[in-house]
Amino acid sequence: MSDRSSDPGGDKRRRVPQQVTRLLVLFALFGIALLAARHYLVPATFGQMGHYRAAAIPQNAAQPVKYAGREACADCHQDVIELHSSGRHQFVGCETCHGPAAAHAANPTEVKPRVPRERDFCPRCHGYDPSRPTGFAQIEPASHNPGQPCVTCHMPHAPAPPTLPASCGACHGEIARTKAASRHATVPCTRCHEASEQHKQAPRANPPTKPTTREFCGQCHARAAGASSGVRGPESGVKSPEAGGATPDTGHRTPDIAIPQIDMSRHGQRFLCWQCHYPHSPEVR
Amino acid sequence: MTGYIYPNEIELQWGLLIVLYPYITGLVAGAFILASLERVFNVREVQPTYRLALLTALAFLLVAPLPLLAHLGHPERSFEIFLTPNVRSAMAMFGFVYAWYLMVVLLLEIWFDYRHDLIKWSARETGFMRFVHRVMTLGADDVSPRALRFDNAAGRIITIVGIPSAFLLHGYVGFIFGSVKANPWWSSVLIPVVFLFSAIVSGIAAVLLIYVTSCAVRHQPVDEACMGKLASFLFYALTVDFSLEMLDFIHRLYTAEESIKILSALVTSRLFISLVVMQVLLGTMIPLVTLALTSPAFERRAIVKIPAALRRRIFVVAALLVEVGIFSTRWNVVIGGQLFSKSLRGLTVYKLQMYGLEGLWVSVALMLLPLAILLVLMRILPPWTDAATAAHRESQTGAVITPC
Amino acid sequence: MEERKDEAPGSRLQAPESRLQAPGSGPQAPNQEARSPKPEDTGVDRREFLQKCGVAAALAWVVRVATAEAEQRADYKAAEHLYGMVVDPAKCIGCGRCMEACKAENDVPADPGMCRTWVERYILTTDGQTIVQSLDERGPNKPAVDETRILRTFFVPKLCNQCAKAPCVQVCPVGATFTTPDGVVLVDKDYCIGCRYCIQACPYGARYLDPRTRTADKCTFCYHRITKGLVPACVEVCPAGARIFGELKDRNSPLARYLRFSMLQVLKPHLNTEPKVYYANLDGEVR
Numbered sequence: 001m002s003d004r005s006s007d008p009g010g011d012k013r014r015r016v017p018q019q020v021t022r023l024l025v026l027f028a029l030f031g032i033a034l035l036a037a038r039h040y041l042v043p044a045t046f047g048q049m050g051h052y053r054a055a056a057i058p059q060n061a062a063q064p065v066k067y068a069g070r071e072a073c074a075d076c077h078q079d080v081i082e083l084h085s086s087g088r089h090q091f092v093g094c095e096t097c098h099g100p101a102a103a104h105a106a107n108p109t110e111v112k113p114r115v116p117r118e119r120d121f122c123p124r125c126h127g128y129d130p131s132r133p134t135g136f137a138q139i140e141p142a143s144h145n146p147g148q149p150c151v152t153c154h155m156p157h158a159p160a161p162p163t164l165p166a167s168c169g170a171c172h173g174e175i176a177r178t179k180a181a182s183r184h185a186t187v188p189c190t191r192c193h194e195a196s197e198q199h200k201q202a203p204r205a206n207p208p209t210k211p212t213t214r215e216f217c218g219q220c221h222a223r224a225a226g227a228s229s230g231v232r233g234p235e236s237g238v239k240s241p242e243a244g245g246a247t248p249d250t251g252h253r254t255p256d257i258a259i260p261q262i263d264m265s266r267h268g269q270r271f272l273c274w275q276c277h278y279p280h281s282p283e284v285r
Numbered sequence: 286m287t288g289y290i291y292p293n294e295i296e297l298q299w300g301l302l303i304v305l306y307p308y309i310t311g312l313v314a315g316a317f318i319l320a321s322l323e324r325v326f327n328v329r330e331v332q333p334t335y336r337l338a339l340l341t342a343l344a345f346l347l348v349a350p351l352p353l354l355a356h357l358g359h360p361e362r363s364f365e366i367f368l369t370p371n372v373r374s375a376m377a378m379f380g381f382v383y384a385w386y387l388m389v390v391l392l393l394e395i396w397f398d399y400r401h402d403l404i405k406w407s408a409r410e411t412g413f414m415r416f417v418h419r420v421m422t423l424g425a426d427d428v429s430p431r432a433l434r435f436d437n438a439a440g441r442i443i444t445i446v447g448i449p450s451a452f453l454l455h456g457y458v459g460f461i462f463g464s465v466k467a468n469p470w471w472s473s474v475l476i477p478v479v480f481l482f483s484a485i486v487s488g489i490a491a492v493l494l495i496y497v498t499s500c501a502v503r504h505q506p507v508d509e510a511c512m513g514k515l516a517s518f519l520f521y522a523l524t525v526d527f528s529l530e531m532l533d534f535i536h537r538l539y540t541a542e543e544s545i546k547i548l549s550a551l552v553t554s555r556l557f558i559s560l561v562v563m564q565v566l567l568g569t570m571i572p573l574v575t576l577a578l579t580s581p582a583f584e585r586r587a588i589v590k591i592p593a594a595l596r597r598r599i600f601v602v603a604a605l606l607v608e609v610g611i612f613s614t615r616w617n618v619v620i621g622g623q624l625f626s627k628s629l630r631g632l633t634v635y636k637l638q639m640y641g642l643e644g645l646w647v648s649v650a651l652m653l654l655p656l657a658i659l660l661v662l663m664r665i666l667p668p669w670t671d672a673a674t675a676a677h678r679e680s681q682t683g684a685v686i687t688p689c
Numbered sequence: 690m691e692e693r694k695d696e697a698p699g700s701r702l703q704a705p706e707s708r709l710q711a712p713g714s715g716p717q718a719p720n721q722e723a724r725s726p727k728p729e730d731t732g733v734d735r736r737e738f739l740q741k742c743g744v745a746a747a748l749a750w751v752v753r754v755a756t757a758e759a760e761q762r763a764d765y766k767a768a769e770h771l772y773g774m775v776v777d778p779a780k781c782i783g784c785g786r787c788m789e790a791c792k793a794e795n796d797v798p799a800d801p802g803m804c805r806t807w808v809e810r811y812i813l814t815t816d817g818q819t820i821v822q823s824l825d826e827r828g829p830n831k832p833a834v835d836e837t838r839i840l841r842t843f844f845v846p847k848l849c850n851q852c853a854k855a856p857c858v859q860v861c862p863v864g865a866t867f868t869t870p871d872g873v874v875l876v877d878k879d880y881c882i883g884c885r886y887c888i889q890a891c892p893y894g895a896r897y898l899d900p901r902t903r904t905a906d907k908c909t910f911c912y913h914r915i916t917k918g919l920v921p922a923c924v925e926v927c928p929a930g931a932r933i934f935g936e937l938k939d940r941n942s943p944l945a946r947y948l949r950f951s952m953l954q955v956l957k958p959h960l961n962t963e964p965k966v967y968y969a970n971l972d973g974e975v976r
Contacts, residue, residue, distance in 0.1 A: 019397070065919065069925055095926055131783055359883050365882060369863055
């Protein structure tokens with residue numbers, strides 16, 4: 001600390017005022033104390049790498065590891081790994097379900113990881129939740145084989161279901177539910193999307209088709225020039241439920257629902273239909 | 286809790302203890318600036334409060350670190366701030382501003398001002414007090430005219446240096462909050478200035494209250510001119526403080542940045558009582574109006590005629606309201622800044638505990654402690670040596686004291 | 690006072706580079722001869738205080754040496770690495786495994802108000818509201834609104850952004866939080882004084898005070914794992930691949946594809962903290 005009192009403001013005598021000398025002694029002692037404290041109390045590694053105690057880095061790095069990492073499992077469980085790596089769960093790590101296993105890897109016979117077989121375990125990921133990305137396999141736990149453990153039908157390491165899902169809504173739950181409450185409820189998914197059987201086995205490798213032209217929607221919604229607007233049924237292109245229609249169309253329609261029809265040459269000509277109308281919930285109001 | 290807060294925000298990090306800390310340092314800065322009015326700007330009327338203001342500042346400054354130490358997770362490591370300070374951290378640098386202010390400004394100023402008295406007192410006293418006063422002279426017992434002139438000049442220079450130091454002291458506390466860009470309630474260029482002026486306001490009000498109280502205890506009449514001047518300065522400072530706060534308020538409303546929605550919800554719900562009622566209405570508007578009505582300017586123009594006794598009581602009430610208002614200001618800044626989420630989507634609540642280090646009773650004790658210290662200081666370094674006080678001390682210690 | 694376990698203070702304490710005194714011999718020397726403070730000064734007993742500090746510092750030194758021995762980082766060169774992460778909310782299924790794994794791996798208190806990483810659920814409703822909820826890893830997690838009111842909804846994992854210009858590092862008064870040469874912001878639990886300034890300064894709510902150590906705590910990118918070639922626990926267990934960890938400077942890292950092809954954003958870019966956690970496909974409503 002600098003000592004401001006050493007400027008007496010104009011007194012030019014040779015002797016330094018007594019007050020100044022006493023104060024200087026006091027401040028000097030304080031300064032020595034501070035320097036001694038710095039010398040003895042600042043940790044040895046402080047400042048070596050930056051304004052911190054360098055020894056803190058190895059200290060942080062020395063924390064024990066609890067999750068071994070999936071590479072560690074391969075050392076002993078090669079058979080499971082082989083099965084697992086070609087199934088639907090191939091990108092799911094072992095410890096995601098089996099919990100931290102570093103202790104097991106260190107002591108395989110005495111420490112065993114958990115093996116979750118309870119029915120409420122799998123819905124943590126696979127129970128229906130509207131915020132989950134569409135296309136992620138989801139089931140409604142209350143109605144999907146209630147009471148039965150999941151492992152009854154699904155082998156967790158290769159969890160392909162024993163039978164392929166009948167409806168698109170098994171994986172595309174949010175879309176199915178949205179559509180079911182919309183004007184397109186009775187339009188089966190396959191009316192607009194062609195999906196091969198392979199899609200159910202390898203969804204991303206065999207994506208379904210999507211309409212690409214305005215005329216596609218026009219199949220139902222175009223008002224032919226000169227024709228009066230009337231009720232038109234979706235008789236063309238109806239697929240049977242077995243082929244994957246989400247809501248089988250039995251031909252029954254409430255008489256007073258009219259399919260809206262528009263003049264295709266005038267209506268939103270610069271756009272594709274789905275740029276404004278969400279096909280799964282095409283309500284305009 | 287309403288809306289959404291990040292999971293880690295459920296617990297408020299800085300509680301009542303951290304509200305106390307800017308309040309106390311504010312009193313320090315304000316009291317010192319009041320003292321400097323007499324020393325540097327030669328405002329003669331407030332001379333009776335000069336030494337009292339210095340002792341008040343010292344008493345509060347000594348207590349100021351205590352709420353911080355009580356709040357730290359590891360107070361035993363607090364010395365690290367002085368040994369390995371991070372020069373980019375406002376909190377670390379404030380440790381040095383505090384140390385500078387305590388040792389180089391306040392203690393030196395008090396020492397230079399009292400040195401002559403200490404020598405005189407120790408020459409006539411006996412026993413413990415004599416020892417204490419002798420030690421405090423640090424052995425510098427030169428009372429030649431040259432030495433006394435040096436004392437005076439040194440005191441003056443230290444006060445001149447001390448004014449920006451006092452500004453720095455509490456402005457820095459404001460900067461500790463104002464520099465946190467993560468918090469839109471705190472992050473503002475104006476916060477250090479608002480803090481400083483509210484500190485001045487609280488300091489002047491505190492000295493006014495302590496002066497009136499000590500006059501009552503000593504059965505001495507209050508110096509009316511002094512009181513009037515204190516009230517004037519309180520009024521000026523309060524006007525500036527209020528203008529700055531209004532400027533901040535208007536700026537926020539006008540620019541209406543993203544945080545305005547949650548901050549408006551904060552003020553109208555969580556902070557309504559402490560901000561609108563206590564800080565603005567009770568703590569600023571009412572004192573402003575009453576001080577304006579009792580000001581000498583109005584007196585001269587005979588707009589309002591108020592008897593002297595009532596005037597004094599009005600000043601005291603105004604000062605009390607101001608203290609409540611400034612405390613609310615600190616509360617609104619510290620606690621208010623943590624009552625809304627940094628996601629700007631929700632509000633939470635502060636659960637004030639009664640017991641424990643972070644509890645109400647400890648804070649009450651910490652606010653009373655400076656007054657206790659002040660009593661001790663006034664014993665060891667009496668601010669006034671008028672005849673009555675001298676007689677009182679004679680009867681107590683057996684020493685003979687001549688009034689200065 | 691100190692809750693650290695005392696390793697047997699053997700010859701390590703006399704190692705040449707130590708500038709600390711062994712416990713018990715405390716720093717009595719110069720200070721005791723210093724002029725005694727004025728009676729009205731500080732309320733803290735300086736001698737006892739400094740003794741405790743000497744003991745604390747010595748203990749810290751012992752712990753450092755002891756734990757450094759246990760670590761096989763002999764050939765790890767921090768300067769060769771710069772760690773970063775990409776989070777893809779479009780993939781997140783909100784299962785909460787990351788939260789569970791982080792708490793298990795890093796011994797984080799079970800309190801839901803203390804998270805090193807968490808997942809937020811965003812629901813944008815058809816009437817223009819945005820509702821956010823935090824997941825509880827113990828479940829269940831139900832959406833706050835009825836499905837028919839949902840316009841758009843997704844999960845967003847959050848964690849410490851390991852900022853290159855970290856405000857928490859800037860404000861720490863004692864240098865207890867710092868950025869390592871490999872880009873990870875760590876907390877020195879033996880040096881932190883628990884002032885909580887860093888927690889206030891973090892714009893992302895990533896920090897909390899660990900009540901057991903009374904020091905600040907936060908996500909460390911599982912530093913103890915990544916320096917051994919593993920990935921952080923949350924990345925390890927994420928079943929959906931929503932968290933991608935890797936080297937920012939390495940063209941062959943799993944991050945590289947995202948860095949090349951995705952529109953990457955960071956949280957709160959206007960604060961200029963330069964986070965090293967990037968978000969692909971980030972919705973504008975996310976704060």
